[in-house]
Amino acid sequence: MASVSLKNLNKYFGNTLVVNNVSVDIADGEFLVFVGPSGCGKTTTLRMVAGLESISDGEIQIGDRTVNHLPPGARDVAMVFQNYALYSHMTVGKNLGFALKARRFDDDDIKKRVLRVAKMLDLEDMLDRKPRQLSGGQRQRVALGRAIVRNPQVFLMDEPLSNLDALLRLQTRKELIELTGELKSTVVYVTHDQVEAMTMGHRLAVMNEGEVVQLDTPENIYKYPSSRFVAEFIGSPPMNFLNMEINEKNGNKFLKNDSLELPAPDSIKNLGENAVIMGFRPNEIELVSQGGVSGTVTVVESLGAEKLVYLKLGENTISILVPSEEKIKSGENLQFSLRPEALHLFNYSNQSRITSNRND
Amino acid sequence: MTQNDFRNSEARLGLYLILPAVVLVILVVILPIISGIQISFTSQRVVGSEFETVGLKNYLDLFGDKNFIASLGRSAVWVIANGLFQTVISLLIALLINQPFRGQNFVRTWILLPWAVPAAVTAILWRWMFDATSGIINTSMMGMGMLEKPLLFLANPEIAGISLTFVNSWRYVPFLTIIFLASLASVPEEEYEAAKVDGAGMWLQFKSITFPNLLPTLTVLGLVGTLWASNVFDIIWMMTRGGPGVSTTTVPVLMYDTAFYGYNISKASAGAIIFLLLLIIFAIVFIFLNRKQFILANETFKDLSK
Numbered sequence: 001m002a003s004v005s006l007k008n009l010n011k012y013f014g015n016t017l018v019v020n021n022v023s024v025d026i027a028d029g030e031f032l033v034f035v036g037p038s039g040c041g042k043t044t045t046l047r048m049v050a051g052l053e054s055i056s057d058g059e060i061q062i063g064d065r066t067v068n069h070l071p072p073g074a075r076d077v078a079m080v081f082q083n084y085a086l087y088s089h090m091t092v093g094k095n096l097g098f099a100l101k102a103r104r105f106d107d108d109d110i111k112k113r114v115l116r117v118a119k120m121l122d123l124e125d126m127l128d129r130k131p132r133q134l135s136g137g138q139r140q141r142v143a144l145g146r147a148i149v150r151n152p153q154v155f156l157m158d159e160p161l162s163n164l165d166a167l168l169r170l171q172t173r174k175e176l177i178e179l180t181g182e183l184k185s186t187v188v189y190v191t192h193d194q195v196e197a198m199t200m201g202h203r204l205a206v207m208n209e210g211e212v213v214q215l216d217t218p219e220n221i222y223k224y225p226s227s228r229f230v231a232e233f234i235g236s237p238p239m240n241f242l243n244m245e246i247n248e249k250n251g252n253k254f255l256k257n258d259s260l261e262l263p264a265p266d267s268i269k270n271l272g273e274n275a276v277i278m279g280f281r282p283n284e285i286e287l288v289s290q291g292g293v294s295g296t297v298t299v300v301e302s303l304g305a306e307k308l309v310y311l312k313l314g315e316n317t318i319s320i321l322v323p324s325e326e327k328i329k330s331g332e333n334l335q336f337s338l339r340p341e342a343l344h345l346f347n348y349s350n351q352s353r354i355t356s357n358r359n360d
Numbered sequence: 361m362t363q364n365d366f367r368n369s370e371a372r373l374g375l376y377l378i379l380p381a382v383v384l385v386i387l388v389v390i391l392p393i394i395s396g397i398q399i400s401f402t403s404q405r406v407v408g409s410e411f412e413t414v415g416l417k418n419y420l421d422l423f424g425d426k427n428f429i430a431s432l433g434r435s436a437v438w439v440i441a442n443g444l445f446q447t448v449i450s451l452l453i454a455l456l457i458n459q460p461f462r463g464q465n466f467v468r469t470w471i472l473l474p475w476a477v478p479a480a481v482t483a484i485l486w487r488w489m490f491d492a493t494s495g496i497i498n499t500s501m502m503g504m505g506m507l508e509k510p511l512l513f514l515a516n517p518e519i520a521g522i523s524l525t526f527v528n529s530w531r532y533v534p535f536l537t538i539i540f541l542a543s544l545a546s547v548p549e550e551e552y553e554a555a556k557v558d559g560a561g562m563w564l565q566f567k568s569i570t571f572p573n574l575l576p577t578l579t580v581l582g583l584v585g586t587l588w589a590s591n592v593f594d595i596i597w598m599m600t601r602g603g604p605g606v607s608t609t610t611v612p613v614l615m616y617d618t619a620f621y622g623y624n625i626s627k628a629s630a631g632a633i634i635f636l637l638l639l640i641i642f643a644i645v646f647i648f649l650n651r652k653q654f655i656l657a658n659e660t661f662k663d664l665s666k
Contacts (some may be wrong), residue, residue, distance in 0.1 A: 073560065078558075081553070086551075086554075090568065
């Protein structure tokens with residue numbers, strides 16, 4: 001396995017900049033996830049690493065080799081495609097062994113390696129089948145096996161779980177985490193699914209409009225999102241946002257909108273603005289019987305263990321998560337308290353984070 | 361309206377829609393064949409003349425006729441030569457213009473032109489170009505010093521067949537190219553990408569992805585192309601009349617000659633029927649041996665029409 005280093009990568013399609021100055025250093029054995037909404041440039045970035053897209057500007061290193069001008073086959077990377085891209089006219093066995101055949105391994109060696117991988121992925125009984133005779137989950141395992149059999153420097157995975165149904169996706173996700181952990185693989189993984197990203201990645205590179213907007217561990221990204229975009233994209237159900245005015249009374253600053261008023265945290269005491277975006281996660285509130293922020297329940301969605309409750313606060317609607325034991329009906333009035341630590345404050349004009357809840 | 365009624369009315373509409381085609385096929389294909397079979401059992405010399413029924417005499421005569429047997433052989437050589445040459449050339453052209461390049465759409469459209477040119481025009485055009493004294497091929501090759509004396513493309517029995525094969529291929533290659541292009545378009549791009557990442561070179565990609573995907577199309581074209589090539593008459597007749605000597609006399613040419621210059625329409629009919637039976641047998645055996653590919657081809661064309 002090897003490290004991967006992307007330095008100031010740019011990609012133009014015609015005049016459109018789809019990957020904008022992306023720089024990420026991926027350590028040997030790291031599982032790095034590019035996550036972002038569709039069209040954010042994550043797949044294009046991955047394809048540049050694979051060599052399937054040319055690089056408009058910048059540099060890609062795998063190990064200590066610059067691979068910019070190497071063809072895909074010479075980069076020693078293996079790719080798992082979203083639609084698996086199995087060779088439809090070859091049996092499972094031939095699919096698994098194809099890359100080895102292309103690299104002129106001898107037949108006995110190919111057979112041995114294919115069998116080992118087939119055993120690992122529970123595909124032994126299917127070696128003679130054609131891809132169209134397999135279920136979605138089996139195809140996915142063949143695609144994975146085809147990558148593993150080569151023992152490549154880096155695994156590139158382009159939304160490999162998105163074509164599986166929900167239950168199988170969970171199971172495969174777990175297996176993939178175990179497998180890549182055992183193999184100590186360097187993995188570059190692309191997904192639009194933030195849950196997948198959070199559960200699998202050692203680090204996430206959150207992308208938006210061609211740029212990496214935050215690169216950090218899942219925990220840090222969740223706790224300290226660098227912008228309103230990241231805060232909204234990571235975490236489910238998504239964070240609530242309220243536009244607040246900054247008011248001053250008797251020398252103390254307050255955050256205020258049409259329905260609530262809170263003492264301003266220290267971090268904005270010296271901020272030269274008169275408005276701020278305040279965010280808080282639906283699960284980081286506490287229901288109280290009195291003295292809290294008050295709103296009217298509009299919709300109650302039962303999620304099993306919890307209830308997602310939509311509340312009308314003046315002009316705004318927010319959502320909160322409450323234990324399912326709470327008896328809540330729509331139309332009812334509800335009060336909750338917001339702990340100061342749970343607040344995320346973002347600059348009103350450029351939407352970047354202003355509070356720092358970190359102790360540093 | 362119940363579902364059954366609906367299905368019936370839909371079926372009836374379908375029937376009405378294919379009726380004109382069925383009538384046309386009966387009038388211009390089935391009836392002439394039946395009439396040909398009838399004539400082949402008689403002694404009729406020209407259309408409208410008196411005749412008597414002679415049973416299998418024409419057939420038995422033909423089996424002893426060296427000219428006929430030789431023309432069957434020439435037809436076989438003609439079909440194989442045309443088939444191989446056209447398939448290889450059109451596949452190469454298709455692979456070439458399937459690569460992205462500027463003006464691709466223009467080339468894809470206009471490459472069909474030779475196929476759209478009427479056979480008579482093609483024949484005259486190439487006779488002109490093949491001409492020994494004023495033809496562009498001989499004059500330019502001699503001008504460049506590649507030839508000392510003109511090549512008799514159509515008058516030399518050893519190369520007339522090759523010249524005709526070339527002209528006939530010139531006509532059909534564009535059409536085959538378009539079919540191959542359509543078939544290439546149905547090969548999933550991702551399989552090539554996977555192969556590239558897997559380290560496969562051009563040849564391995566062709567062998568393991570392109571070729572297996574083209575096989576159903578190749579098989580269908582193998583059948584259709586054989587039947588088309590077998591029945592080529594216009595180009596040969598208009599360029600060499602089967603000559604020089606009998607060097608380019610295939611079965612259709614011989615039968616036309618027998619019927620309208622030898623004034624023996626019943627013998628010609630018998631020959632045509634024998635040829636038809638041979639082609640039918642060939643088609644049945646071919647389809648049986650390649651039944652798997654035909655099923656796949658059916659799926660491919662269904663995919664393409666989506």
